[in-house]
Amino acid sequence: MGINMSFSSETKTELCELPLGETCCVTAEFYGMLLFCREFGERRIHVVTENEAVAKRFRDLCRSLFSIAPKIAQEKGRGLGKFNVSISGDDAERIFSFFGHDGTQVSTRVNYDIVLPQCCRRSFLRGAYLTGGSVTDPNSGYHLEIATSLFNLSNDAADVMASLGLSPKHAKRGGKNIVYFKSSEEIEDFLNNIGATSSAFRLMEVKVMKDVRNRANRLSNCDSFNISRSINAGVEQAEQIRRTLDKKGKAHFPQELRELVLLRVENPEASLRELGEMLEKPLSKSGVSHKLRRIMEYTE
Numbered sequence: 461m462g463i464n465m466s467f468s469s470e471t472k473t474e475l476c477e478l479p480l481g482e483t484c485c486v487t488a489e490f491y492g493m494l495l496f497c498r499e500f501g502e503r504r505i506h507v508v509t510e511n512e513a514v515a516k517r518f519r520d521l522c523r524s525l526f527s528i529a530p531k532i533a534q535e536k537g538r539g540l541g542k543f544n545v546s547i548s549g550d551d552a553e554r555i556f557s558f559f560g561h562d563g564t565q566v567s568t569r570v571n572y573d574i575v576l577p578q579c580c581r582r583s584f585l586r587g588a589y590l591t592g593g594s595v596t597d598p599n600s601g602y603h604l605e606i607a608t609s610l611f612n613l614s615n616d617a618a619d620v621m622a623s624l625g626l627s628p629k630h631a632k633r634g635g636k637n638i639v640y641f642k643s644s645e646e647i648e649d650f651l652n653n654i655g656a657t658s659s660a661f662r663l664m665e666v667k668v669m670k671d672v673r674n675r676a677n678r679l680s681n682c683d684s685f686n687i688s689r690s691i692n693a694g695v696e697q698a699e700q701i702r703r704t705l706d707k708k709g710k711a712h713f714p715q716e717l718r719e720l721v722l723l724r725v726e727n728p729e730a731s732l733r734e735l736g737e738m739l740e741k742p743l744s745k746s747g748v749s750h751k752l753r754r755i756m757e758y759t760e
């Protein structure tokens with residue numbers, strides 16, 4: 461996998477390297493690609509993709525099922541041109557009607573006969589994801605979606621997912637109907653279902669690393685918060701003791717507390733442990749704490 465490849469491209473490249481498998485699944489995967497590509501009509505089928513592997517997968521599936529090998533054309537232009545695959549005329553009509561569609565249908569629905577076996581439902585979703593799907597890099601967030609301009613088709617895809625125990629959400633965005641997943645566990649589940657197991661593993665690996673990093677950050681923020689809080693407490697104690705000393709003198713404090721009284725005033729930022737070590741007869745942290753509480757009872 462290239463360093464500059466997006467996570468989305470990585471998942472697709474992985475899927476395109478899977479063996480073609482049983483004819484039932486090859487058919488279902490190709491059907492998924494068709495329904496979610498740029499155009500699936502009886503006179504024209506048109507796939508546009510940023511990923512060359514997806515274009516090749518489409519061509520290979522088409523060749524193995526229909527002995528048609530459409531040409532792949534890369535768009536010219538700035539940067540990386542997208543890959544186009546198109547089929548027209550009788551070839552398009554043959555494929556269109558093979559899947560049980562005809563030009564009189566008002567809206568495009570999933571032909572459920574093609575996706576009855578569970579293996580085929582997974583393959584179908586793989587195909588749909590290859591042409592209509594994308595996933596966010598787990599380092600920046602968790603979002604996987606399959607988009608289509610066709611409302612009923614989007615609902616049907618969600619039903620196929622639901623039949624595999626997945627629970628996608630729906631949204632509309634810029635004229636597109638989106639079926640999506642928003643949690644790392646659901647995305648992992650979906651990727652595993654469609655066969656992108658290494659990508660699913662990578663996603664969870666990134667998530668674990670992120671969680672560890674977040675926890676470490678929280679802990680260190682918490683530490684420095686506690687340290688500054690205890691420094692503030694020490695400064696306040698020192699001021700309060702100094703006020704009492706100014707008014708009432710050293711003799712106001714019992715003899716056995718006086719050494720610590722002076723140490724605190726002179727070392728307002730010292731921790732309890734440090735104060736304990738400064739005493740002529742060193743005291744533990746809790747011993748210092750106990751004595752300081754008594755000292756504070758003599759202040760006002």
Ligand SMILES: [Zn+2]
Pocket residue numbers: 482483484485486488577578579580581583
């Ligand atoms: Zn199958």
